[in-house]
Amino acid sequence: MLTVRDRRSEAPDREIPIGREGRHRVRSPKSFFFPGAGRGSARKPRDPLWDNVRYVAATVVLVGHAITPLKDFAGFAWLHTATWALGVPLLALVSGRFSTADPLTGRHARQLVQAVFIPYAAFSLLHTLQIWILRDTLHFFVVNPVPTLWFLLSLLFWRAALPYLAALRFPFTLSVVAAVVVGLVEEVGFSYSASQTVTFLPFFLLGWRIGQGGWHLRAMERIPRSVAAVGTVVPFVGIGLLGDTVDRAWLAMSRPYIRDGLEFTQGVPVRLLALAWGVGAAVCMLRLVPRGRVPFITHLGSGGFYIYLIHPLILRQLYHVDFFSRIDTTAKALLFLVACLVAAAVLASPPVRFLARPFVQPRASSLLFRRPTDPAATPPAERPGPVGAPGRRTPVRSGGPDPGRCRYECRICQRTVSRFADRAPGLRPGRRDLRVRHPRRGRQGEGPEGRRASGDRLRRR
Incomplete structure (x- = not known):
């Protein structure tokens, strides 16, 4: 021996x-x-901070999409606009945090296709099937993605381009410039999620920089929690004072300035303010979210991706049965808001994750890709x-x-x-x-x- x-x-x-x-x-x-x-040992323990952040961001996205038809009720339009920065920008930052800038080898390409593209294609087909069942119309989402699935298509482009973006000297600064300039090009819009891929890229790169450590992470950790709380509350107050002046379409950043009714001198400042708001709110939320395990939330945080992908199918069914027309009082609207919070927890629960795992986290490597060569099996x-x-x-x-x-x-x-x-x-x-x-x-x-x-x-x- x-x-x-x-x-x-x-x-x-x-x-x-x-x-x-x-x-x-x-x-x-x-x-x-x-x-x-x-190999064969226990998995590396998950960081509770990022599970908590995932659950918060996915729940905010669900609530924002669910209360869109209820903007006529007092406070719902304000809540819909004020929570924008805590939704998709925060999700993009978290996605960048867990992305790698390693060269796109065969192994990384397989992981990218299996983790992002296959869920995107699967849920696009599920939306097509649902529309065909409800409306007897066959509609495939080829050029224009499903309004809630553009994030997956953009994430595919972000992760594929990250090795090349990481080679730049100032990738974050250049991404901000690109996000502002793309609003001037009228040909770039929602098709293939082109506009949002460019405009939300700064959040993704910021998350990647935080994951790499360095001064980005140190600067975020030095922000006092009291300052982070003020930075989170101030936008809510500002949106409440501005009222209907802020258009939610400006925050979607999916169209050129001219289509949002903004001139060049108006569109550029609005785009810069939106990016600054999203970055500031996302960083402040990272400082406010507990770093330790939180009962019920940390466990469900690993299912944030399920919340984001499944809830549009439920909302389309509610639209089809004309559910929102029955909400005619503020009390019913508040009750529906509580139901949305419960629905987020249900969609992230283990039983739902078990049923939806073939679509959200498919294991299709053996069907689509060749089995990688085992070095131990090759003759020496x-x-x-x-x-x-x-x-x-x-x-x-x-x-x-x-x-x-x-x-x-x-x-x-x-x-x-x-x-x-x-x-x-x-x-x-x-x-x-x-x-x-x-x-x-x-x-x-x-x-x-x-x-x-x-x-x-x-x-x-």
Whole structure:
């Protein structure tokens, strides 16, 4: 049995059992040095802050869409406009927080298609089927997406373009400029969610910057909660004072300025104010939302995507039965508002998530994509090396260390011990602090990397 001992660790010796056919079991670096953290272990714990934010943002979107027909009641038009920044802008920021700027390789492309495009296509077909059942009309959403599904189409473009946007020096500033300039182009509108892809891009990039750390995250964390509370309340007061002066279409940012009845001198300041409001309100909400687990909310926060995707189907059914015409008093409107909050919790509940998972989180990799090649299944490349008897050819997996200069996969090379018997057959009991030459770092024990790794002792019992 092979044992690996690390002088820097106080843990006892870890034994690597030999599997079938005399081969060593290959472990990932994380699972090798931190048992229980590799494949088959428990998942990484979720951050309660972002689950809380997801639930708040998805609930605000649902309430905003549900009370749109109730704007004639006192306070509902104000609530519909004042909560805009806590809905889609906050969702875009959260989406950017969990996006990566790594190159769009085959693996990332599969994940992007499976996580974003397939749910978009599935729910577009569900909307088509629902319209056909209710109105006996077959309508496919090809050029113009479903009014509530444009976010998924924009998210697809954002994540695909993020590796290229990250290469820019000032991506956030350039995105703000693009969001202002796109309002001048009359040809760019709601088709393929082109306008909203550009106008909501700053929120997505801000979330990505926060996820990367740096001064963006430090600046947000230094905002006192009292200041964040004031920054959240001030827009509500301002919208209440302005009244009907603010048009919700200006905040949708889905059309050119001219179609919203704004000239160039009016449209640019309005667009800049909307972007500043959305960024400020989203950041303030991040500071106000509890960072720890909140009963009932944190558990449902992982289902925020379900709330956003399923509620439009329910609202279309309510429109079809003329439900909103029956709400003729303020008391009924308030009761409906409470029902919307309950509906958000129901849509994020585990039973609904279980039923809707094939559409929201499909597992279609085996149906649409080729199975990735398993490196362990490919025949090893044989190259001559000094290990073993003269003329012996040592099997080496592709991507491993140079067999002519490294006897085994040690901590310096790949932090794993793999096929040790084939890599170092000359190892004898009593040989300690085995010194081997590495491709780029000289002998083990030379330099800071070698000194740190020289404490590893390999022996055969």
